[in-house]
Amino acid sequence: MWLWGSLTASGAPPSGCLLGALARIDLANLAGASSLGGGLEALRGRSVLLAAGDQLTAALALIELDGVARRMVLCPPDLSAEHAPAVMRDSGADAYLTDAGAAAVPGLAGLHVSSGPALQALGLTRRRSHDTEWILLTSGTSGAPKLVQHTLASLSSAFNAQEPPPGPVVWATFYDIRRYGGLQIFLRALHHGSLVLSSAAESTADFLARAAAAGVTHISGTPSHWRRALMSGAAARISPRYVRLSGEIADQGILDSLHRAFPRATVAHAFASTEAGVGFEVRDGLAGFPAALVGAPGAAVDIDVTGGTLRLRSAGNAMGYLGAHAPALKDSDGFIETGDRVELRDGRYVFIGRGGGVINVGGLKVYPEEVEAIINAQPGVRMSLVKARRSPITGAVVTAEVVLVEGAATGAQAEELLKGEMLQACRRHLAAHKVPMSIRIVPALEVSASGKLVRPDA
Amino acid sequence: MSERATITSLFEQVAREQQRKLSPLSDDLRLLESGLDSLSFALIVARLEDKLGYDPFDTAESFPVTFGDFVRLYESHSR
Numbered sequence: 001m002w003l004w005g006s007l008t009a010s011g012a013p014p015s016g017c018l019l020g021a022l023a024r025i026d027l028a029n030l031a032g033a034s035s036l037g038g039g040l041e042a043l044r045g046r047s048v049l050l051a052a053g054d055q056l057t058a059a060l061a062l063i064e065l066d067g068v069a070r071r072m073v074l075c076p077p078d079l080s081a082e083h084a085p086a087v088m089r090d091s092g093a094d095a096y097l098t099d100a101g102a103a104a105v106p107g108l109a110g111l112h113v114s115s116g117p118a119l120q121a122l123g124l125t126r127r128r129s130h131d132t133e134w135i136l137l138t139s140g141t142s143g144a145p146k147l148v149q150h151t152l153a154s155l156s157s158a159f160n161a162q163e164p165p166p167g168p169v170v171w172a173t174f175y176d177i178r179r180y181g182g183l184q185i186f187l188r189a190l191h192h193g194s195l196v197l198s199s200a201a202e203s204t205a206d207f208l209a210r211a212a213a214a215g216v217t218h219i220s221g222t223p224s225h226w227r228r229a230l231m232s233g234a235a236a237r238i239s240p241r242y243v244r245l246s247g248e249i250a251d252q253g254i255l256d257s258l259h260r261a262f263p264r265a266t267v268a269h270a271f272a273s274t275e276a277g278v279g280f281e282v283r284d285g286l287a288g289f290p291a292a293l294v295g296a297p298g299a300a301v302d303i304d305v306t307g308g309t310l311r312l313r314s315a316g317n318a319m320g321y322l323g324a325h326a327p328a329l330k331d332s333d334g335f336i337e338t339g340d341r342v343e344l345r346d347g348r349y350v351f352i353g354r355g356g357g358v359i360n361v362g363g364l365k366v367y368p369e370e371v372e373a374i375i376n377a378q379p380g381v382r383m384s385l386v387k388a389r390r391s392p393i394t395g396a397v398v399t400a401e402v403v404l405v406e407g408a409a410t411g412a413q414a415e416e417l418l419k420g421e422m423l424q425a426c427r428r429h430l431a432a433h434k435v436p437m438s439i440r441i442v443p444a445l446e447v448s449a450s451g452k453l454v455r456p457d458a
Numbered sequence: 459m460s461e462r463a464t465i466t467s468l469f470e471q472v473a474r475e476q477q478r479k480l481s482p483l484s485d486d487l488r489l490l491e492s493g494l495d496s497l498s499f500a501l502i503v504a505r506l507e508d509k510l511g512y513d514p515f516d517t518a519e520s521f522p523v524t525f526g527d528f529v530r531l532y533e534s535h536s537r
Contacts, residue, residue, distance in 0.1 A: 204490055224496055231499075232490045233523035257521065362496055392515030393500040432476060437501050438508075 001153055002067030002128045004030070007190060016190065019214055020056030021199035021207075023117040027063075027190070033121045035060035036097075039113035040068065040122075044129060047071035048113075049088055049096035051079070051105065055177055055197045056117035059186060061097055062177075066152055067128035073135040073147070074178040077200065078431070083144050084108060090147050090323035091135050135322060136180055138274040143370040143430075147322035148274050148329075152187075157315040158278035159188050161300060165218070165242070169193030172211040172238075174221030174229070180274040181247045181363075185220045193217075205234035212237040222247035223254045224362035224394045235261050244281075246270040247363040248395045249351040252287040259285060275329060276336040277316025279303060288342075288350035304335060309355055310342050311335040357387060357455035361433040362394035368455065371436065374429050375400060378422050380408030385445050385453055386436065400436040403445055415441050461510070461532045468505055469525075472498050485526030492525065506532065 007014040013028035025035075034040050035057065048069045052058045058074070065072050073091045075084070085107040088096070096108050100116030134155060137145040171189035175182030177197065189195035196211045208229065211219065219240045221229070226245060229235045243258055243265045250269035258267045271279040271289070279301055282289050294303050301314035313335045320329045330336055339358060342349040359366040368386035375384040382403045388396040402422065409415045419439045426435040446454040459467075466483055469492070473480035478493045489499065507513045514535035522528040 227521060228490070228496050230521040231523060233488060253516070260520070362500075389504060391500040391504060392513060393503055394496055397497075397500050397504055433497050437504055 001156075002132070003063055003152055003190070004067060004126045005128060007063070014190070016192075016194040018056055018059055019194065019196045019210070020054070020117055021197070021202050021210070023056055025056065025060060025117065025119065029119050030060070030063060031126075032123055033119035034064060034124055035115050035117065035119055036064055036113060037115070037120060038122070039097075039115070040064060040124060042111060043095055043097075043113060044068050045070050046095040046111065047073070047091055047093045049073045049075060049084075049091065049093040049108065050178075051075045051084070051096055051108070052099045052115060053077050053102075054099055054117060055199065057099055057115050059177060059195075059197065060117065060119075061115060062186070063190070064126075066132045066134075067126075067130060069132050070130050071133040071135055074137065074183070076137060076176055076178045079137065079145070081105070081107060086144055087137065087147065092322075133319075134183075136178075136183070136274050136318075138180075139365045139367065141367045141369050142373075143367075146326070149319040149322055151319070154277060154316055154318065155183060156187055157300070158184065158272075159191075164192045167217075168215075169218055170196065170211075170214050170216050172196035172198075172207075172214070172216045172219045174198055174207070174219075174225035175247070180272060180277075181220070181222070184246075184272065184278065185244075204228050204232040205237075208232065208234040208237050216240055218242040218244070220244040220246070222363035223250050224248060226254055226258060227393055230257055230261060240265050243267045244270060246272050248360050249353075250287060253392070255285055255287060271310075271338075271340075273336075273338050273340075275318050276312040276338050277301075277314060277318065279310070279312045279314075279338070286348065288345070288348040291344060291347050291349055294349065302335070305342055305344075305349065308341050308343065310338045310340045310349075312338060353388065359386075359388040359396050359398055361391075361396055361398065364431075364433050366398055366434045371398060371400065371426065371430060371434055374426050375402060375422050375436075375439075378418070378425055380405050380418050381422070382406075383445055383453070385455070387456055389437070394433075397437045398434060400439045401442045401445060402439055403442060409441075461536060462529050464509055465502075465506065465529055465532060468502050468509075469494070472501050472505075475501075483525050485524060485529070487525045488523060489525060489528060510536070512536070 013031050017026045050061050095111035097113045100114045134150045136148045140146040169192045173182050173185040177183050177186040196214050198207050216238050268281050268283045270281040304311040317336050339355050341352045343352050357368040371386040372384045382405045384402045386400045389399045391397045409418050448454050476498050480493045514531045522531050
């Protein structure tokens with residue numbers, strides 16, 4: 001199975017198109033033309049870091065390099081320059097791709113190919129030589145990304161077995177297609193129709209207007225994306241048949257709001273993670289999922305709840321992590337523990353947060369340990385606990401409790417000064433969504449018998 | 459302090475912290491054109507809950523679109 005091969009399996013060229021904010025590409029034109037200049041054959045058999053900022057550029061590279069490259073490493077646009085060299089090393093990358101006109105990136109080595117959202121007729125013949133690995137990045141405890149190894153088959157398993165939707169389909173996604181949720185939509189759209197890609201430079205209202213102009217029928221985002229769309233006042237511009245949420249807990253409030261905003265649409269929420277793949281999709285408009293899905297015999301995805309944590313086993317699971325000290329991904333039964341905590345209420349499992357204190361801020365994971373490490377390095381700090389606080393806008397925000405060294409601050413003013421220094425350090429070292437919204441000085445934090453901080457479920 | 463004054467000062471405070479340029483806060487200003495991002499709104503709503511003791515989003519029928527909607531959401535809840 002390779003992507004171009006499956007897009008042309010019927011013998012006819014693919015009929016869909018990709019609509020970026022600035023350019024449109026008809027997939028049929030890829031038959032004899034390339035976005036990679038003359039770089040396509042030079043990248044054959046290589047492990048290629050895809051570091052383009054533009055989504056359409058990255059989308060074209062994914063189509064062109066599947067079956068050609070040994071590996072494609074999908075860098076999200078916010079990958080920091082600090083982490084890029086480690087990603088390059090751990091993925092064994094010997095080539096990298098950037099936007100046309102971009103300079104070589106310091107810290108990256110190997111063959112440099114630049115590319116843009118335009119095709120050049122080269123009279124090339126597309127041919128498959130490799131089972132390309134698709135490497136996705138997900139955040140890790142230390143702040144450095146973890147590399148998750150997929151194949152086109154594992155990424156496609158959730159929709160391959162399904163009947164394609166009836167009628168013409170125009171997908172749009174608020175997600176970046178370099179993240180798992182967006183990549184799912186990208187692959188579906190390629191096989192079933194066209195896709196409107198979002199752009200970081202574009203407002204929510206402008207994106208929705210563009211999606212409306214393209215006649216969007218299916219649209220996907222996180223609950224936080226959808227709250228933002230509803231706040232934009234522009235949601236009424238589109239009238240999709242299908243509205244999908246994933247990447248965060250879909251609570252009853254956001255499901256009800258979307259039903260009111262799109263009364264003719266099916267509102268579905270899906271559970272998926274970069275490591276475990278798509279678990280299930282729920283279309284009954286209720287938060288959580290029916291308990292009958294757990295342990296259902298003969299299902300394409302084995303769903304299990306052990307110790308209150310959701311576990312998944314399916315052909316959609318990733319193969320493993322890359323890197324020298326990568327942890328094991330699956331347990332001895334072949335299940336992947338998602339880290340998501342669920343509770344049985346009236347025949348449905350509802351999501352109550354994540355184990356290990358991991359916080360989901362608008363679809364972006366925050367590991368408490370990476371924030372605590374910054375706070376704990378500040379003078380006067382004995383220890384700290386970073387935890388989630390519920391938010392109606394981003395699902396959660398980050399807060400911190402801090403125990404000071406004895407005598408480090410006497411009086412409220414001295415405490416405020418220290419808190420200000422902690423926050424400044426967090427802002428210097430961490431992405432904005434990881435910085436605590438508040439810091440509370442507490443006399444003590446609970447430590448378990450094994451000497452570890454007691455973490456609440458985030 | 460009135461809800462409006464509290465809300466206005468928090469918009470300004472969070473914009474400073476997040477290093478975002480805040481548009482003048484008139485009632486017809488669209489929230490997504492105010493210069494603030496979702497994270498900024500999340501911080502504002504959390505701090506308002508700390509100050510005022512309630513989160514009107516829990517029971518809101520629809521999401522506020524303009525700054526005026528946002529202020530009214532809090533004012534109507536407090537009455």
